[in-house]
Amino acid sequence: MTQSIEHRCDVLIIGSGAAGLSMALQLADHCQVIVLSKGPIAEGSTYYAQGGIAAVFDEDDSIDAHVADTLDAGAGLCEEAAVRFTASRAKQAMEWLIQFGVPFDQEKGPKGQTRYHLTREGGHSHRRILHAADATGKAVQTTLVDAVRAHPNIHIFERYNAIDLIRSKQQRQRLVGAYVWNRNREHVETIRARFLALATGGASKVYQYTSNPDVASGDGIAMAWRAGCDVANMEFNQFHPTCLYHPEARNFLITEALRGEGALLKRPDGSRFMPAFDERAELAPRDIVARAIDYEMKRLGADCMYLDISHKPADFIVKHFPTIYRKCRSLGIDITRQPIPVVPAAHYSCGGVVTDLNAKTTLENLYAVGEVAYTGLHGANRMASNSLLECVVFAHAGAAHIISRLNEFESEEKVAPWDESQVTNSDEEVVIQHNWHELRLFMWDYVGIVRTNKRLERALRRIELLQQEIHEYYSHFRVSNNLLELRNLVQVAELIVRCAITRKESRGLHYNLDFPEPSAPSGPTVLTPDPVTDH
Incomplete structure (x- = not known):
């Protein structure tokens, strides 16, 4: 039997895109940080982002205009405080990236001065998109990776899947760590942490056709839901x-x-x-x-x-x-x-784990940053180039809040090692593959760009059957990458469908032929999990 392995840190960040790495760099001068990356650290949605990052740099533009454009694109569901919070911190966040060396394109101005080249995208009333040619995400990711690798207080765990967050038995609204699967050794390990942050990206892999890389399987949303966090606006999937x-x-x-x-x-x-x-x-x-x-x-x-x-x-x-x-x-x-x-x-999940403007979730020491989070910025539709911006702005906000609380949570509560004494190796991997393809296909057909009540109800019935099969499989066999991702995708699919059924209108990215018009007043669709039991 393999000996259990336990790691310890001040802050565990699950995810290694722009959100996770920006938070790690903000924290690293103050504490020990572990960054968990499901694949190679450069892999993820950030790396493949092409367009750019929205921020007011042009003297003819304004923060008010950026706010107004975002509110308009969000179809009445953005939380204005979150929009203004983000837009007003955008330039500072971009200057932080520039200091690290992100090579945003420049041009000569009318008076011969060098300035940043700004492009324009859908929904924007001005040119305000900083970009590095058409590979902005790659430039941001590689720059941040170099900085993270150089910092002695940041420890990178590549090819690790997070399995579940571990709740304290003494204080139920607090976490004490996470179980993680070391894909290199094919063994489950434990990471104890005083604070945790989810930066796992979105869940577009739940659909058959997606622009996202394979790692975008909704892991953070599913784990947070199982741990007891609220989620919101999961019906708003941007295509x-x-x-x-x-x-x-x-x-x-x-x-x-x-x-x-x-x-x-x-x-x-x-x-x-x-x-x-x-x-x-x-x-x-x-x-x-x-x-x-x-x-x-x-x-x-x-x-x-x-x-x-x-x-x-x-x-x-x-x-x-x-x-x-x-x-x-x-x-x-x-x-x-x-x-x-x-x-x-x-392409993008506008909903996610509910957070405040400090990126804190409804659990005491859990934060969520980037696409995994619902901050209120995007409403019913994300405006182009606000996503990487949200990553950096809320990574800074979350890190500042954690730094202010580093003297809290000194508990030495012990964490039970992962128990796989009752499971065996699977000889039925084909079951996972079959369920995987079935889920992504019916989500595309029934819960896609255009929806109906009948399609949503049909999808929910199929999801419930898959959940039973996957739970039985998960209970009897050792974990694997595909099993962990499928378990999370099915959970996220249920949340998407439940939110979509709840919203009796068409608005933004959610279009239901049975309710073709928006209704007023409208607010976010918030789901609260049942009381959590130990895993």
């Missing part, structure tokens, strides 16, 4: 309007910045369609554009629509969108001459 449609390019995103620079959406016959759906045409918010593409595809029986920027000069296209140009070129598509085939795909 990015334009993912590349090609059999050799699964989940490759075509950034919204193309439309910001003049790209046009067209039917297969070359005609435009967005002006018929919204006066802002291609620059309408993502929910409107995604529904328009979905409608045209279904109306025409087409496999995809097309995004065309070929009317712009070729050197402009190659300079501003080198990653997209190279990727499409490798697949035989020359975007300087041809339109890009695109389809919507699940």
